[in-house]
Amino acid sequence: MNWVTPTIILTIFLSLIMSVFQPHNAKKNIMLLFLISLIPINFTLNNNELMLSLAPLITMPTENINISLTLDTLSTLFTPIALFITWSIIEFSTWYMTTDPHNHKFTKYLLIFLITMLVIITANNMYQLFIGWEGVGIMSFLLIGWWNGRQDANMAALQAIIYNRIGDIGLIMTTAWLMTSSSINMQELMIQHEMINIIPMIGLLAAATGKSAQFSLHPWLPSAMEGPTPVSALLHSSTMVVAGVFLLIRLHPIMYNNNIMMTSCLLLGATTTVFAAAAATTHSDIKKIIALSTTSQLGLMMTMVGLNQPTLAFLHMITHSFFKAMLFLCSGSYIHNLNNEQDIRMMGGLLKTMPMTSSFMTIANFSLMGMPFLSGFYSKDTIIETLINSHTNSWVIMITMIATILSACYSTKIMLTTMTGYPRTHHKIHNETKTTMNPLMRLMLASVLMGTLTKASTLQTTTMTTMPKSIKLMTLTATMVGIMLSKDTHNMTHHLMPKNLNKLSLMFNQLAFFNIPHRTITMTTLKISQQMSTELMDLWAMENWGPKGLLNTLTPTIHLSTQQKNMIKNYMTMFTISMILILLMTFT
Template identity: 70%
Template sequence: MDTIIPTLTLATLLALTLSTTLLIKQNQNLFDMKNSLMTSFMMSLVPLALLLNNENEITISTPPLINMATTNINISFTMDTTSMTFTPIALFITWSIIEFSMWYMSTDPHLNKFIKHLFTFLIAMLIIITANNMFQLFVGWEGVGIMSFLLIGWWYSRSDANTAALQAIIYNRIGDVGLIMTTAWLMTSSSMNIQELFTQNETINIVPLIGLIAAATGKSAQFGLHPWLPAAMEGPTPVSALLHSSTMVVAGVLLLIRLHPIMQNNKTAMTICLTLGALTTLFAAASAITQHDIKKIIALSTTSQLGLMMTMIGLNQPMLALLHMSTHSFFKALLFLCSGSFIHNLENEQDIRKMGGLSKTMPTTTSTITIASFTLMGMPFLSGFYSKDTIIETLINSHTNSWALTMTLMATLLSAMYSMRIIQFTLTGHPRTKQKYHQETKQPIKPITRLTLGSIFTGTVTKLSTLQTTTTLTMPTPIKLSALMITVAGIMLSLDLLTMTAHQPTQKPKTLNLFFNQLAFFNTVHRTIPMKTLKLSQQVSTELIDLWALENYGPKGLSNTTIPLIHTTTQQKNLIKNYLTLFTITTLLMLLLTIPK
């Protein structure tokens, strides 16, 4: 019985989502799609409840579809803690975002197509979550990549949107090279089936592990491949919400959580994850302080939180990374939907310096974005607190050096600062421009309220469930309160900075400010190097080869080889200009001499 119910639930869930997505007619009611997604979410809670009670793992496989000499490729779904925890979250958030999209994109002539794209995005993510072999995981991996390309470049008449979509697909392709390399390695030396992979006790080679980390770096926008995530804000706000919360960017961290048993004994791979995650979380938080676009600030906060998850993987705590991923999905989707509500009601204004006084005209959205910001900061008894505080306590009690801990605590301080900065600039004070303000409507409030409840209660529910298996850590009270004290310090610093800078005259930007504002000039570097290479190759091919080599060895070379032969056979030197000049001068002289005086 324990096997039949989850099997039927998963099969019905996938069939329902697939049929809703692919068989939708152009004139079908969008509310039917929303309701079917809600039904899928309710159904996905059934196997989760069974899993929590029994803590078992179920695998469903088809007969081999492709027979090979070393391995057979089949469709195989796994239902374990990771997949069954995150599937309802992805469905719930997509349901809320699609309901919000019906209001936000109501004037778009291709709304049905847009919703279809969001559904396909969800299906690709569900394939990644439930995949039991590397081949199937790669299908979902490429699926979320191509859907992100289509959705980021949705407004394709804008050159910035096209550039951002291309940037996203190219950066992810760099990471995909790592995943392809790992898959090829596992095909030749081990097994593509994830369960078979875990049964092998020997330490796996560092090469496929580097490939996995590279894949996660590209997809989850870790430092080095980070510029595409803020650039992806050129897409519609519902796309940003879905991209940053429960699909796409979390796929990289989810890959490392799923394949963590093959990485945990390799200290080099663990160290790379720890340092990469700590560096990313601090750098992204520092960059968020310098931005003025509300969506870019939230995007960089996503990169910062993903760095925190990567740090936990490097600390050998994948379940803590999953816990933070689960809580983060709710409040990050909520932050984007609230910012989308602001942008829509301010007639597409995204600069926080031009906002202000929105608490009067949009009270509900004001309350929800405040709750979301406090959740991001890690305020007690909101969902972010349960994961973020546990992560910092685990770092404090770990045997690693204090470098990663220091970076994480600094990022925590900065995250409180940029969250307060959004609240201060958008909600408080007075309107800073003469824009036409619109009152908030009822339609977007439902999904926003739903996500707010998720942001408040997810941590508590997880704490009360059997998923909570973290050890109780004993430590001195000041160290226990360190994360909270640093958060409060960040809030106070943000308030002080706003008070200090409110009446100061405009100053020239400083180099340090530019450094973080331009994301460490990675955009410039990543675009300059290919352009210089292209220019050099163009010059080599056109000027060096065509104008010099081909000319010298072609027409000129041929004439140079025939000139000695011509000189040996005739007295003519082929100096036509000289001959004509001499002839003309001689003729003129003769004429002058023969003219009678």
């Protein structure tokens, strides 16, 4: 079995690279590769780990840089998931992007995006990981700015890459530190985990904050909705945004002994969860709501990393991938059939006109809320139980419970506003075709069954944890409270006239700190520059060194050399007084 897994992984890489040159066959190729990639899972679930290295490409006194793959539980489990989701999204995009003149180029970009993500998850050294890391950044830039005729799309693409560059500084710093003081090879790094300094860890946290859109570097994620919907689905489910959390899960052994790092992850994750969930409740753009929900779920994963539970973070990453991809594809189906209408207030009655999409949307939302026996329940419920049983931080528990209530709120809001009531737009009713429904059907089955399958295949013996019934049912209670609140709010407000948001809602709607980097800092910089160029240059420099300065220098010289001071009144007065005196003296 030792040689089968590396062979399969290399086959997947080579086939994907070949598929880039034949984008019209991409769907079938990825389907085959997905089926092949399922073979090594059983082998790696038994905690076997393989490493595959080529001869060194660059030989240095301290480091040998080579292409090296690590095939452990993380990489072999996540590879089929990434392939499965990309297969569904590429099939969906053949329908969604039919009218686009460059749809083959679009498929190529999606494939390269997938390859760079696979490079990240199989990398065995920091160099290789960095290549994949930058790769997903570049591809997200190209795909978010796909419709580059629109100013908003260009701005969003720039925003994504600039925010990621801020995070990348951290990763570069960590890599440089590890090169000088430890090793950039994963295995050697894990052995030396007692010696790791706080500085490379801060770098890792910064990298994960940028890539996984944690609080403070979050505004690029909702803006990334300017790209086509299949891009949003791929970006938010199994590539790009999960790379940051994946990095922390992969390098968790070097962090878990450091209390500062763990507490930082915990607090950052909890803040992100509640903040993004609160922001999602104030929006009415369907894609932005789902995007902020991604940020919220990533915050939950980060909380788990901070609580020293990387496996749970990984489990939530897996289950989240399926229902998030499905949410985006369902919203894409709505948007495409409502003539590109994204505002949920302009949708309504879609349960009648698009029954299958609406059913899938409902299942995806329930899975996101953590309804029992759907895949989201197995990870979300376990996460909150673990959090409540921990004695680390009660503030985090409270914040996470509020976020759970809010996530139920915005999910219910989407369902009630889009599916119930009466249609609020004139739209053509289309037949829900195979091309659209097949990928959604697959993702729906995965969203329903993935949790049960994971439970059946991994948890052979469960730990008995005794806890009060109220704590055991806390997640479910929070979800039900959220649903009821959302339903009541919807019933009370759907017939009212729209009005301006209050200050708190406006703050969340504007993504709280979105205004600081994008409006306040830019305006302040502009004003300071303006004042420097006008007041400093024109008024001060020109006054002192220009014509007036020249005049001030020349005047004393003129005064020294002559008595003529150009003062006509004085001259006339002196002349008159002198004449009078002379006359008086003459006549006397």
